[in-house]
Amino acid sequence: MSGLTAPQATASLSTWLKYLEQLHTSAIDLGLDRVKAVGEKANLIKPAPCVITVAGTNGKGSTCAMLEAILIEAGYKVGVYSSPHLVRYNERVRINNEELDDSEHSKAFASVEAARGDISLSLFEFGTLAALTLFKTHKVDVVVLEVGLGGRLDATNIVDHDVSVITSLAIDHVDWLGDNIDVIGYEKAGIFRSGKPAICGQPHPPATVPAHADDIGAELHQVGYQFDYQVADDHWNWQCGAFDLPHLPLPNLPLPNAATALMALGTAELDISEEHIIQGLSKAQLPGRMQRVSDDPLIIMDVAHNPHSAEYFAQQLNRIKQKEGKKHIHAVVAMLHDKDIASTIAMMKDVVEHWYPASLTGPRAATADEILQYLPTDCTGFDKPEAAFDQALTQANRDDMVIVFGSFYTVGQITSHLR
Incomplete structure (x- = not known):
């Protein structure tokens, strides 16, 4: 230029x-x-x-x-x-x-x-x-x-x-x-x-x-x-x-x-x-990879953004859920539209009970509506991850888990929000 x-x-x-x-x-x-x-x-x-x-x-x-x-x-x-x-x-x-x-x-x-x-x-x-x-x-x-x-x-x-x-x-x-x-x-x-x-x-x-x-x-x-x-x-x-x-x-x-x-x-x-x-x-540890940011309630963030990484994330969440006696998982998810959204969500459906899809911003961003088409019909979308996260915290009980995943951008925005 x-x-x-x-x-x-x-x-x-x-x-x-x-x-x-x-x-x-x-x-x-x-x-x-x-x-x-x-x-x-x-x-x-x-x-x-x-x-x-x-x-x-x-x-x-x-x-x-x-x-x-x-x-x-x-x-x-x-x-x-x-x-x-x-x-x-x-x-x-x-x-x-x-x-x-x-x-x-x-x-x-x-x-x-x-x-x-x-x-x-x-x-x-x-x-x-x-x-x-x-x-x-x-x-x-x-x-x-x-x-x-x-x-x-x-x-x-x-x-x-x-x-x-x-x-x-x-x-x-x-x-x-x-x-x-x-x-x-x-x-x-x-x-x-x-x-x-x-x-x-x-x-x-x-x-x-x-x-x-x-x-x-x-x-x-x-x-x-x-x-x-x-x-x-x-x-x-x-x-x-x-x-x-x-x-x-x-x-x-x-x-x-x-x-x-x-x-x-x-x-x-x-x-x-x-x-x-x-x-x-x-x-060894790395922000945004199975990162526990709170124990009360239990909040875990992971940048899983494709089926392969989501499958591993789901396995680890299931292990934690059983080991620590957690009841329900509330998932905040926001993704990029050039990712395999359908297959990534499918990998998480067996472990997640409550969904909070959100829109990202930018040319590659997927909207909440794009994600909603792969989720149960009673789910509600949010205009940004921070709003979805706040709602998930409101809905989750102390013995539940709140997770954040779908993109580096998603985890980054929630990291900033928590700070």
């Missing part, structure tokens, strides 16, 4: 974000040529001695959080780049599990602006390069990158990373990746590197994943083959060949992602002990 004047490095973060939102015609613009050219010019292709890149339909954020927690316990200085954020942009970049000041983000944006010349960058591409700049500035030991969308053409894939991870594979982002699981598998496997470890935590992935690993000579480590795990009542066990880690603590985040994270660390040639793993798994 012409006629825009770049802010100064001392400008506020909000000023920079407003500028970047107007700078490029599309919020999502898949392709690596532009962002790679700027990354190479700014010497950002290898931002740390060790880089782990994490792709997948679900579980990316929790896998990154567990990698981060274990690495910090092992004494490494760790940078994590994730998206989207729930409330504040600063959530997207963490160094040793701490957010950075607005001023640091502004300086990083100014650095990327100076390097890009007349090359156009989307907001996500700009943010990715700024995150890499911050990791280099802070001289981190390990960078953990969460892929934004797909993998092969995502901006994070310009980086020379040491370990590639696919957490899970399901149909999502159909507007950008299509509804063919083989194509989705190929797009995610596009982060694999020749001669380097490639971890796949999806049982029985589409054939395109191992085929691509074989084609380029990546070292594939597949759950159920090169590594595996078993769960007991109060612990779990992890195996890789003859190597065994027994009696590990159950994490607060999904167990399949913990097993995948351990395989990634096992191939990364880092100095990590069993004690580091135990302590890291015990401490």
Whole structure:
């Protein structure tokens, strides 16, 4: 977009974000040529001695959080780049599990602006390069990158990373990746590197994943083959060949992602002990993932926004309901219209008794009416998640549960509302 004047490095973060939102015609613009050219010019292709890149339909954020927690316990200085954020942009970049000041983000944006010349960058591409700049500035030991969308053409894939991870594979982002699981598998496997470890935590992935690993000579480590795990009542066990880690603590985040994270660390040639793993798994948590924000009444928020993540969320809610003797579940739900609303709701119907659908705002937002068509006829829609949430709290008894799910935007708005 012409006629825009770049802010100064001392400008506020909000000023920079407003500028970047107007700078490029599309919020999502898949392709690596532009962002790679700027990354190479700014010497950002290898931002740390060790880089782990994490792709997948679900579980990316929790896998990154567990990698981060274990690495910090092992004494490494760790940078994590994730998206989207729930409330504040600063959530997207963490160094040793701490957010950075607005001023640091502004300086990083100014650095990327100076390097890009007349090359156009989307907001996500700009943010990715700024995150890499911050990791280099802070001289981190390990960078953990969460892929934004797909993998092969995502901006994070310009980086020379040491370990590639696919957490899970399901149909999502159909507007950008299509509804063919083989194509989705190929797009995610596009982060694999020749001669380097490639971890796949999806049982029985589409054939395109191992085929691509074989084609380029990546070292594939597949759950159920090169590594595996078993769960007991109060612990779990992890195996890789003859190597065994027994009696590990159950994490607060999904167990399949913990097993995948351990395989990634096992191939990364880092100095990590069993004690580091135990302590890291015990401490790892992530806002918006099975997040208990209150016990009286019990309020749980989760960004589950597709059938795969909703199925896991429903299983966990059913377990909590039985274990803690809760009677009814009141669900606040708001989603984006490009998601599989019908199948996502279907996964939750067996555990939810009372529904409070709400409209989101923005070009991708679904209205409450769109969600209502998949719910019982006696349900009422709300114009925003906050109103739905307040009504759910009013209707719920002390021995009920109130849950919030459907989108990062939904959980983010309720998080702000509670604050």
